[in-house]
Amino acid sequence: MTMFVHQLSTSIFSLRAARRAAAIVATMVAVLTTGSAQTGNDGWDNRFGWYGATGTVFTIDAGACDMYIGGQFTTGSSTPNNYVARWDGVTWSVLGDGLQGGTNGIVHAVEANGVDLYAGGSFTTYNGQTVNGLAHWNGTGWEDVGGGVSGGATPTVYDVVAFGSEVFVAGKFTSAGELAVNNIARWNTFTQEWSAIDQGVNGTVYDLHIQGDWLYIGGAFTEAGGIQTNNIIRYNLITNQWQQFGIGVNGTVRGVAAQDTLIYVGGDFTRAGNGNAPHIAVWNRLTSSWSSVGGGTNDTVHTLELRGQDLYVGGSFTQAGSINANRIALWNGTAWSLLGGGLDKTVYDLASCDLTLCVGGEFQRADGNQTPFVAQWDFTQWSSLRTGESHGLNDESRTVALISNGFYAGGAFTTAGSTNANYVAWWNGNSWEELGTGTNAPVNTITAEGDNIYVGGEFTQAGGAPASHIAIWDHSAKSWSSLGGGVNGIVHTMLSDGRYLYVGGEFTQAGGAPASNIARWDKQTSSWAALGSGVNGSVYALEIDDGNLWVGGDFTAAGSTTLAHIGTYNLSGNSWSSVGNGLNGSVHAIARSDESGQVYAGGTFTDGGGERLDHIAYWNGVIWKSMEDGVTEGVESTVVNAIAVVEDKVYVGGEFTLAGGIPTGYVVLWKESWLPLGSGVRGYLPSVKGIAADKDKVVVAGDFFSAGSQPSVNIGIWYAPTLSVEESENHHQSFAQAAPNPFHGSTRITISGLTTSTQNKDVYIRILDPLGREVMPLQNGITVNGTFQVEWEASTHPRGIYFAEVRLGDRVNVLQLMLQ
Structure with missing residues (x-):
């Protein structure tokens, strides 16, 4: 394998810039001359992903098995998801840089409605932009919705429901945009205006549910629209009339589900109407009466999800009726049944799609298996939502x-x-x-x-x-x-x-x-x-x-x-x-x-x-x-x-994004100049806290969620590339040149001086940035017998240092390019 590096004139660059550029080239040389053609990011181990989220999941919307989750977490994907994320059935994906707001920036609600996604919670910002408690995902970033909600010590949105052109928002707040409201409001996506739901309710709303023309409202309140009621009521979206459910229930309602003439509610209560109903009850619209559901549960019900005639119930309980049921159970209308061994801690939300029932909460295990904070039930067994090997750590x-x-x-x-x-x-x-x-x-x-x-x-x-x-x-x-x-x-x-x-x-x-x-x-x-x-x-x-x-x-x-x-x-x-x-x-x-x-x-x-x-x-x-x-x-x-030192290499980790002016991701190598280890680590406020190294590898400890392009949660390994004896001997031979260089607009890469060992070989050329990331492919496979040229039109790219990786058979040249 041969290698040639085009040297830049120090008359164009300062001595320091030239040294830095040469050092970057040295890293590219070492990285790109391995037989596996690895880049800087390819040196990172891909086995340290995670099973799902790394913190509590409070809300799930499964849609057409395209799942969104919200809470106070990041996920173990190659891109950190701060408090909100998407699972497409195979991988986690990022939704911008997530939502946050001090120490209380929690996402309590996500609602997917076709191409629209809304998130509600106690967050306040996205990328420095104000999005008070409510944000809309536009496909590329989060944006404000009419000024969001405000009022009170910690204004919070606990639920969001989209219905046609209207988005219903409920929680604990006294204003929506500039409009005075009481804990519930609606946003019209056509007029881009807020409107009140009559006089609202006089306490916190935790759950909304729409069936037909009715909006069901559950929470901790005693009055709605001027009507006395206890924690549950419904509102007709056509006639704008309120309707009570008897005297309601004697404690907070956290989940509502409507099935034909039956209205199920779950929460912290012990009585519904005048009867006992531990934590779950049903209202029959035909008889206008409350009943217990199978003897209820022994602790709080946080969420209800109807799937056909089956009602799935999640919460903090360990017993449903007379059976032991760990935080989740199924009510089929007549009896309770189990979902395997259940979960080891509280379930906060449930959402179903055609294939699975999705579950979020503060649990670590489902049926004894690792499923941190989010899991899925395929109606036979539990499984985690994982990508690749999952050997990451659940905390820093x-x-x-x-x-x-x-x-x-x-x-x-x-x-x-x-x-x-x-x-x-x-x-x-x-x-x-x-x-x-x-x-x-x-x-x-x-x-x-x-x-x-x-x-x-x-x-x-x-x-x-x-x-x-x-x-x-x-x-x-x-x-x-x-x-x-x-x-x-x-x-x-x-x-x-x-x-x-x-x-x-x-x-x-x-x-x-x-x-x-x-x-x-x-x-x-x-x-x-x-x-x-x-x-x-x-x-x-x-x-x-x-x-x-x-x-x-x-x-x-x-x-x-x-x-x-x-x-x-x-x-x-x-x-x-x-x-x-x-x-x-x-x-x-x-x-x-x-x-x-x-x-x-x-x-x-x-x-x-x-x-x-x-x-x-x-x-x-x-x-x-x-x-x-x-x-x-x-x-x-x-x-x-x-800091870890191996021979003449000094590995440094901490909280920084530049080393000697070179972009680096919180970990970097010093060898007469600064050299990045691929794109380093990423996360929400990432930090490298420990490093151990030998000649072959660098182990990095800290608080992060990816290393290079690989999922790597709170621990990572970077393998130092090496040259074989043959590669080292051929290191300075060359067959490729670039001119002009430095250049404006475009430069031409020429392959010439071919020997018998380099003729009749396929050539591959790609442009890389200083971190080893591919900018664009330039030539994908053509047999070269004599001199060959290809032009890189770079006028649309930012000025700076680039590299052309030229592969001819099993030989490689790396050309340093300077776009001015």
Whole structure:
């Protein structure tokens, strides 16, 4: 395989830009010269998707088996879906950037009506645009609906129902647009105007249902249109008349379903009319009377779904009538029946289509199988909504540690793939394994040393036994042990040098003796010791270099020694020293290169001794040095959380979108210049919190939902591309050129100088962006015997650096192109 890289003139670009461009080319060379023709994103492992959503699903609309869900979640697809998503029966897809609004931006209702999709909830914005509680999906983005709803402490839409040209909206609000309303309103899609439903209702509405000309309204209210009623009423859309159901029910109605002359309601009540009706009741319009439904349920009913003559009921209950029924049951008009083993936690919504019954809630399992927050019942068995292999984590990971046959991960998760794993798990290369019963709170740091796996964090138990914030897992014996009473506060970081285990965090005691945020455990004597006076703030990072322990965190002194967020402790002299003038912000990561001896530090800092550093720097023995403009442009904050060094490669992760001005997705490689790892990770406010690397791979821990173009939920692996011996030897040979270059408008790619080994081969040419993503194919398969030319007309593309990947048989050239 041969490779040629066209060099750009430094008279056109600054030296820095030229170095950066060359570095990008080097990455493209390394990536594109593998036999699999992989791009940067292809290096990411595709096995770490998820089974469905990663948080509670409050609402579902199944339509024609084209399902939409809403709630407070993202999904394990390759594109994060923030609080609203679509499942087409095969894959999850994104609906813009989702809907959000502070800490209470929940989607409570979705309604699909032909080409229109509406979402209601307590959200307030979409991409900075105001969409108060109600939004319309126009096919490309979410848009405001007449100013949305407002009024009250937290105006919220709990249900949306579309009927012809009208959209009915209900919840808890006092205004729709500029119109005063009481908790219910309608939007006319033709006139683009709001109108009131008479005087509305005097309390919260949780459910709407339309049958014929009637709009059924359920909630927590005592008056509707000036009429006294208890929590349930209906409104005629033609005559504008209200109609009561006797005296109603004695508690909140959360679900309504109408079947011919029977009106079913479910909720928090215990009586309907004058009779007992635990959580579910039926009103007979022929007899104008209430009845219990099969003895009711033993807890709240949240949702009802009619399918023919069958009524599906979901909620928090574990009993329906006289049978055990875990959160879901079927009423056929005369008796209750089960849907397999049901769900392990609350069901909030049901929706049916021709093929399945779709279920959303806060459950993790259906009939014992992993189905996080959303599941489907095919009327025989339960299944999850998954794409590919689903070995992701149900919450963020914070740390990873490599061993010879896999890696350990720790964090806030409690499920790893299909395995119950409380805050810590082992990936054996093919699947996750639990570590006994794990810990009782999140794990922040892991250090592996042979069979001894040291774990630190926020927990007070490991394997069900006391272990104060630190414990050891024996990989062979599969057992937990404590470390001499542990420490009395959170552990953030650990480091082993053989005899000693160094521990940093937020604590004042280790083994019962004073130790200010840093201590060491002697493995030979099984005893704790302080490191001098310790430091006066949190410790987040540790590293050893030539007899000195490097310590980073959020502190300013060790005893009388001033330390600006970073310092060293001499292990033989037992003394603290500053590192230059320190850094002006907290240090979250430190790593040393065995090859160069340089020590790298990352965190929130932007300056060190007057040198602009932008969150990452290296110590050259005298001063802190910048790494080509550092990393910048985090979404809410910018920080480096993790650094791993392998030979001359420095992997960096955190919260940033640019590295040296190059777009990157929260994880990046430094090798004399910044190089992206494909498009990195994505998510809702994503963050990389831990990195472990060797020559073959990089394992990334954090809070994200895709890595490269692959589903990858809270954990990811990137495989470093390598060149074969033959490829390396042929690296600088060339058969393709581009001219003019740099260019305006168009450039011509020429293949010439063919040898006997490159004649009579098919040529494939495609244009790539700097992240390795395909911009467009240029030539798809033509036999080349002599000189060949093809023109790229680029006038419609943005100016910048591009690459032409030219494949001739099993040989590849990558041409760097500059569109001006």
